[in-house]
Amino acid sequence: MLGDVVIDGVEVSEDADAPVDHVAVLLGKVAEGDRIAFAELYDMLSSRVFGLILRVLVDRSQSEEVLQEVFLEVWQSASRFVPNKGQGRSWLLTIAHRRAVDRVRSSQASSDRDIRAGFRNIEVPRDDVAESVELRLEGKRVVEALATLPEAQREALTLAYYGGYSQSEIAALVGAPLGTIKTRMRDGLTRLRNEMGVTA
Numbered sequence: 001m002l003g004d005v006v007i008d009g010v011e012v013s014e015d016a017d018a019p020v021d022h023v024a025v026l027l028g029k030v031a032e033g034d035r036i037a038f039a040e041l042y043d044m045l046s047s048r049v050f051g052l053i054l055r056v057l058v059d060r061s062q063s064e065e066v067l068q069e070v071f072l073e074v075w076q077s078a079s080r081f082v083p084n085k086g087q088g089r090s091w092l093l094t095i096a097h098r099r100a101v102d103r104v105r106s107s108q109a110s111s112d113r114d115i116r117a118g119f120r121n122i123e124v125p126r127d128d129v130a131e132s133v134e135l136r137l138e139g140k141r142v143v144e145a146l147a148t149l150p151e152a153q154r155e156a157l158t159l160a161y162y163g164g165y166s167q168s169e170i171a172a173l174v175g176a177p178l179g180t181i182k183t184r185m186r187d188g189l190t191r192l193r194n195e196m197g198v199t200a
Contacts, residue, residue, distance in 0.1 A: 019175070023088030024081070031079035042071055045089065049096045055164040056100035066103050070096045090155060090174050097162055145195040153188030156181055 023045070029037030049070055054063040073095055081091050146154055159165045159173065167185065171178045 021083065021088050021175070023092065024083045025088075027074075027078045027081045027088050027091075028083070030075060031081070038071075038075055041074070045092060046071070049092065052093055052096050052163045052165075053100045056097065056162055057103060062103060062107075063100075066096075066099050070099050073099070086151075087173075087175050093159070093163070093173065094155065097158060101162070145192050148195055149188050149191055153184045153191065156184040157188045157192070160185060 023041065026037045026041040026044070030041060046067065050063060050067050053066045053070070054060065057063045057066065070092075074092060081088060146157065149157070155174065156170055159170045160167070165173065167181050168178060171181045174181070176184075
């Protein structure tokens with residue numbers, strides 16, 4: 001008989017087509033302060049989360065710092081995860097990606113301050129400055145355009161282009177068929193182009 005069961009306070013579908021989301025179950029326990037569940041969650045996902053962060057940051061030591069920040073946030077905010085709104089793994093990877101991007105922006109801001117200070121001492125051709133500003137503005141436009149997409153499309157594109165995952169890996173991560181991921185990415189890219197006024 002199909003239906004929902006409750007495992008340690010977390011509702012899990014018994015539907016044969018909907019496999020148990022073990023990460024969601026662990027997050028439910030973590031939300032209640034279960035340290036053993038937290039350790040299990042860390043062991044299960046830390047290497048995947050670290051890989052995602054490292055792809056964004058490149059720098060290993062910074063990636064290790066961000067990894068710790070991600071799991072600290074998971075410990076503190078696991079109660080905010082809503083199982084029926086998405087996969088536990090995707091929720092955690094989204095936190096990791098956001099933290100990594102925040103670190104990139106923070107590092108970029110620091111680098112920009114250093115560059116501005118350096119500009120006072122050297123003569124920089126105006127074309128280089130204009131190109132740098134244009135690239136930065138374009139990046140901001142992409143981030144803003146991504147924010148307008150439906151969550152499923154944004155998640156697929158973010159994991160592919162910022163996380164470096166293949167379509168098959170994304171399908172496994174979010175628990176969706178490969179064809180669905182391909183459709184989400186195609187439709188997402190179309191909407192992204194329209195939002196940015198790019199003609200194909």
